Amino acid sequence: MKIANNVFRVALLVVMIAAAPRVFAWGGDGHRVVGELARFYLEPDTREKVERLLDSVDEPSLAEASTWADRIRSDDSYDWAAPLHYINLPKDWQGYDEKRDCPPAGCLLKAIERFEGVLGDRSATETARAEALMFLAHFVGDLHQPMHVGLREDRGGNDVEVTFFGFDTNLHWLWDSKLPAGFIGDWRIYAEEAAEEITPEQRAAWRSGTVEDWAAESHELAHRYAYTDRKALGEDYYLRNRDRAARRLHQGGVRAALLIEQALDGN
Known part of the structure; x- marks a missing residue:
C-alpha cells in the first residue's frame, strides 16, 4: 500500500503541475470519458x-x-454560459423548484432542458444544434460532479481550502481532477473498459428517473461524502470516494446518451 500511495502521489503531482486551479467539472479527461461512453451507447442512426x-x-x-x-x-x-455549469442548492434541499433554485442568469438544470430542446429542434440552424449537442454532453457531465450542486456560500467547494496528499487545493478542484486522476490513466482505455463493465441492469437503472432526480443524487453525494470537516485529506478520503466518482462518470455517459437519443429521435 505504501508503494501504491507513493505512485499515486507522483501521478497527482504531475496533474497539479500541468493544470492551474480552475472550476471546470471533471477536468478534460473526465468529460472525455462521459462523451465517449455516451457515443458507445448511442444507437447507430443517432x-x-x-x-x-x-x-x-x-x-x-x-x-x-x-x-x-x-x-x-x-x-x-460566451460569458452568458458561465452560470449554466452549476446549480447552488442548500444542504436541506428537498426538491427542485425552478423559480426558487434557478437564478435569472440560468443554472445547470435549466441549461440541460434548454439545450436538449434546441438539439431536437429541426428548424434550428445546424450550428445552433451542434452547439446545443456540445453543451448538453458537457452539462450532463457537470451534473454528475457532486460539487456542481454544492453550496452557494462556498461556491460549490471552491472556497473550501484543503490539502490532498499534502498538496494545496480546494474541495471543488479535488473532485474535478485530482480524485479522477487516481483512477483514470488513458481516458480512451478507461472508457472502453468502463463500457465493458457496465451491466445491462445498471444501464437500465441509470436511464430511469429525471434530470432533477440525477441532481438529487449529486446533492446527496456532496453532503454525505464530499464535504468534510477535515482539511488534510489523503488516502482514506481517496479510497472512500474513488468508486463513487467513477460511478458518476459512468452514469453521466449513459444518461448523456439517453438525452441525446431523446432529442434526436423526438422521443
Whole structure:
C-alpha cells in the first residue's frame, strides 16, 4: 500500500503541475470519458446524426466535443454560459423548484432542458444544434460532479481550502481532477473498459428517473461524502470516494446518451 500511495502521489503531482486551479467539472479527461461512453451507447442512426453535427463545427468526436463548453470560457461572447455549469442548492434541499433554485442568469438544470430542446429542434440552424449537442454532453457531465450542486456560500467547494496528499487545493478542484486522476490513466482505455463493465441492469437503472432526480443524487453525494470537516485529506478520503466518482462518470455517459437519443429521435 505504501508503494501504491507513493505512485499515486507522483501521478497527482504531475496533474497539479500541468493544470492551474480552475472550476471546470471533471477536468478534460473526465468529460472525455462521459462523451465517449455516451457515443458507445448511442444507437447507430443517432451516432451518425451526432457525427454529422460535429463535422459541421470541426469537432473530431463526441469525447472531445464534451470539453468544448469549458474551452470557450476564454471567449467573452460566451460569458452568458458561465452560470449554466452549476446549480447552488442548500444542504436541506428537498426538491427542485425552478423559480426558487434557478437564478435569472440560468443554472445547470435549466441549461440541460434548454439545450436538449434546441438539439431536437429541426428548424434550428445546424450550428445552433451542434452547439446545443456540445453543451448538453458537457452539462450532463457537470451534473454528475457532486460539487456542481454544492453550496452557494462556498461556491460549490471552491472556497473550501484543503490539502490532498499534502498538496494545496480546494474541495471543488479535488473532485474535478485530482480524485479522477487516481483512477483514470488513458481516458480512451478507461472508457472502453468502463463500457465493458457496465451491466445491462445498471444501464437500465441509470436511464430511469429525471434530470432533477440525477441532481438529487449529486446533492446527496456532496453532503454525505464530499464535504468534510477535515482539511488534510489523503488516502482514506481517496479510497472512500474513488468508486463513487467513477460511478458518476459512468452514469453521466449513459444518461448523456439517453438525452441525446431523446432529442434526436423526438422521443
